[in-house]
Amino acid sequence: MKIPFNRPARVGAEIEHIRDAIHRAKLSGDGRYTAACQAEISRLAGGGNCLLTHSCTAALEMSMLLIDLVPGDEVILPSFTFVSTANAVVLRGATPVFIDIRPDTLNLDERAVEEAISSRTRAIVAVHYAGLPAEMDVLNAAADRHGLVVVEDAAQAIGATYRGRSAGSLGAMAAFSFHETKNVISGEGGALVVNDPRFVDRAEIVREKGTNRRQFLRGAVDKYTWVDIGSSYLPSELVAAYLYGQFEQFDAIQQDRMQTWTRYAEALGGLEALGFGLPHCPDHCTHNGHIFYLIAPTAVLRDRLIAAMKADGIDTPFHYVPLHDAPFGRKVGRSIGDLAVTDDISSRLLRLPLYFGAGEDAERVIERVWHHARLLAG
Numbered sequence: 001m002k003i004p005f006n007r008p009a010r011v012g013a014e015i016e017h018i019r020d021a022i023h024r025a026k027l028s029g030d031g032r033y034t035a036a037c038q039a040e041i042s043r044l045a046g047g048g049n050c051l052l053t054h055s056c057t058a059a060l061e062m063s064m065l066l067i068d069l070v071p072g073d074e075v076i077l078p079s080f081t082f083v084s085t086a087n088a089v090v091l092r093g094a095t096p097v098f099i100d101i102r103p104d105t106l107n108l109d110e111r112a113v114e115e116a117i118s119s120r121t122r123a124i125v126a127v128h129y130a131g132l133p134a135e136m137d138v139l140n141a142a143a144d145r146h147g148l149v150v151v152e153d154a155a156q157a158i159g160a161t162y163r164g165r166s167a168g169s170l171g172a173m174a175a176f177s178f179h180e181t182k183n184v185i186s187g188e189g190g191a192l193v194v195n196d197p198r199f200v201d202r203a204e205i206v207r208e209k210g211t212n213r214r215q216f217l218r219g220a221v222d223k224y225t226w227v228d229i230g231s232s233y234l235p236s237e238l239v240a241a242y243l244y245g246q247f248e249q250f251d252a253i254q255q256d257r258m259q260t261w262t263r264y265a266e267a268l269g270g271l272e273a274l275g276f277g278l279p280h281c282p283d284h285c286t287h288n289g290h291i292f293y294l295i296a297p298t299a300v301l302r303d304r305l306i307a308a309m310k311a312d313g314i315d316t317p318f319h320y321v322p323l324h325d326a327p328f329g330r331k332v333g334r335s336i337g338d339l340a341v342t343d344d345i346s347s348r349l350l351r352l353p354l355y356f357g358a359g360e361d362a363e364r365v366i367e368r369v370w371h372h373a374r375l376l377a378g
């Protein structure tokens with residue numbers, strides 16, 4: 001029996017909600033399910049103003065539109081991230097400035113930020129890798145000193161906390177993902193949470209193709225028109241209906257993932273004696289059990305372990321191919337230092353299957369990882 005890396009879960013009333021949305025004959029965006037999801041996300045993310053989007057990619061693009069990036073502007077971000085973090089910058093004609101990550105949390109290294117700041121820097125994007133928040137107090141202090149905007153790429157981080165505060169409440173804006181690989185899903189999906197009041201009104205407009213349609217629907221203006229730059233970032237009510245079914249089971253989903261994550265951590269902790277690295281969560285943070293990764297002792301051993309697991313029918317993919325060294329990243333970006341940690345980690349990291357209801361599968365994964373790790377590294 002094959003064990004995939006991810007199984008998109010249906011956990012509750014998703015189908016009933018979709019049926020209900022169809023019955024209500026309201027399928028475009030911003031109906032009752034969108035509103036219900038936004039209220040839930042806002043609650044989980046510390047109370048900011050939430051706008052549902054069709055992806056985290058869209059939410060990141062909105063954030064870069066909202067800060068009015070222009071060609072020549074620079075945005076600091078880790079090289080060890082998904083392409084959407086950087087594309088949002090490049091789509092505005094601006095320059096992504098890649099910095100290294102910390103070897104312990106794999107989040108952007110806040111100590112590298114000062115050196116990366118230039119007269120053109122406008123923003124820092126803090127990726128909360130594996131659902132573990134970056135060092136936000138340090139990043140916000142640097143941003144305050146230099147008049148920069150901090151955006152959280154919280155794609156993976158719903159429900160995580162930093163010094164008791166929720167992911168999504170830690171920057172001026174935060175982008176979440178509900179892609180089918182995330183903890184809470186709708187196939188494709190996302191949200192932008194806006195905390196800084198400067199961006200709240202415009203965020204609505206940018207999401208509605210640059211029109212003030214939302215104000216019109218609220219009765220705040222008597223006709224709606226084109227008032228700003230924007231695009232179509234709303235998801236359909238069908239997508240929101242599925243997502244709402246997931247949010248109704250949010251605690252059960254998080255608990256289940258954390259159980260599998262903790263089981264991996266306990267059962268595989270002994271791999272450290274064979275030279276493997278395991279995830280580390282600082283005391284002042286909580287993560288959300290989004291990713292369980294291993295860092296193999298060498299790149300060769302990582303590739304062999306992935307191949308051996310694949311031969312057993314178990315998918316344990318690596319990521320990310322560093323953006324600073326990707327063909328397009330080299331063309332449009334700028335790097336600070338040699339990004340040695342990024343290069344090293346991305347050559348040695350693999351992720352274990354982790355999804356809602358992974359329990360039994362995880363036991364087999366643990367057994368096979370030990371088997372191969374002993375042969376390869378013992």
Ligand SMILES: Cc1ncc(COP(=O)(O)O)c(C=O)c1O
Binds near residue numbers: 153188
């Ligand atoms: C860190 C990060 N940012 C952005 C994204 C993009 O999310 P989406 O697929 O919802 O556009 C992802 C997706 O995996 C991600 O991991």
